[in-house]
Amino acid sequence: MAKGLGDPTAERLGRLSFNPLRHIDPFGTLILPVLLSISGFAPFGYAKPVPIDPAYFSDYRKGMFLTGLAGPASNVLTAALAGGVFRLTGPILAGVGLGGLTLAYALALFVRISVLLAVFNMIPVPPLDGSRVLPLLLSARGMHYYRQFERYGILLVFLLLFIPAFRDVVFGVIFAVVDPVAAAFLGQSFLL
Numbered sequence: 001m002a003k004g005l006g007d008p009t010a011e012r013l014g015r016l017s018f019n020p021l022r023h024i025d026p027f028g029t030l031i032l033p034v035l036l037s038i039s040g041f042a043p044f045g046y047a048k049p050v051p052i053d054p055a056y057f058s059d060y061r062k063g064m065f066l067t068g069l070a071g072p073a074s075n076v077l078t079a080a081l082a083g084g085v086f087r088l089t090g091p092i093l094a095g096v097g098l099g100g101l102t103l104a105y106a107l108a109l110f111v112r113i114s115v116l117l118a119v120f121n122m123i124p125v126p127p128l129d130g131s132r133v134l135p136l137l138l139s140a141r142g143m144h145y146y147r148q149f150e151r152y153g154i155l156l157v158f159l160l161l162f163i164p165a166f167r168d169v170v171f172g173v174i175f176a177v178v179d180p181v182a183a184a185f186l187g188q189s190f191l192l
Contacts, residue, residue, distance in 0.1 A: 001070035005063045007056035015050050023047040039162075049127050061136050068132030075118035079111045083185025086111060090186070112182040119177050123160075123170075126153030 003011055010016050015023070024030070025048040033043035057063025086107045093100035093107075124134035131153060135143050160170050 002052040009053045071129045072118040075114045079114035082111045087187040115178045115182045126150045
């Protein structure tokens with residue numbers, strides 16, 4: 001998205017690549033999944049954020065807004081496409097035995113996880129994508145305070161994930177959005 005808006009930064013740094021090694025973040029891709037597994041959580045991680053330089057955008061607000069929505073929008077598009085495949089094949093797969101049922105369940109789970117990633121990434125806490133969108137809605141004074149808070153964003157993300165009281169509230173809200181959206185894409189909820 002940023003390249004289409006005039007920003008060559010990611011391309012110049014070799015980050016427009018399908019090579020997964022170019023996107024490894026030592027903590028997010030390697031250490032975090034291990035820590036989560038050891039702690040009894042489902043292992044997940046994240047890739048290195050794709051760098052952008054908004055100075056290249058002809059319209060700063062529009063550029064930040066569109067780059068902030070690009071990741072979650074791709075998750076929603078992926079969920080919609082996978083949901084379409086599920087609608088076409090899920091009932092057939094579920095009727096051909098355990099292997100087919102397992103494949104249908106995996107497809108439904110893929111849809112749900114894609115929607116979850118879209119919603120989670122719209123939380124307006126750096127380094128999540130929502131942190132590029134929220135400042136555009138703030139006054140100059142509000143943006144000033146928000147920018148000072150940015151350096152603590154990753155700490156807040158970890159608090160949201162690891163402290164049960166925060167996690168339960170945040171994920172309660174997230175799943176209130178995820179479940180009906182995923183069910184709408186799947187067309188059926190018997191596998192959720």
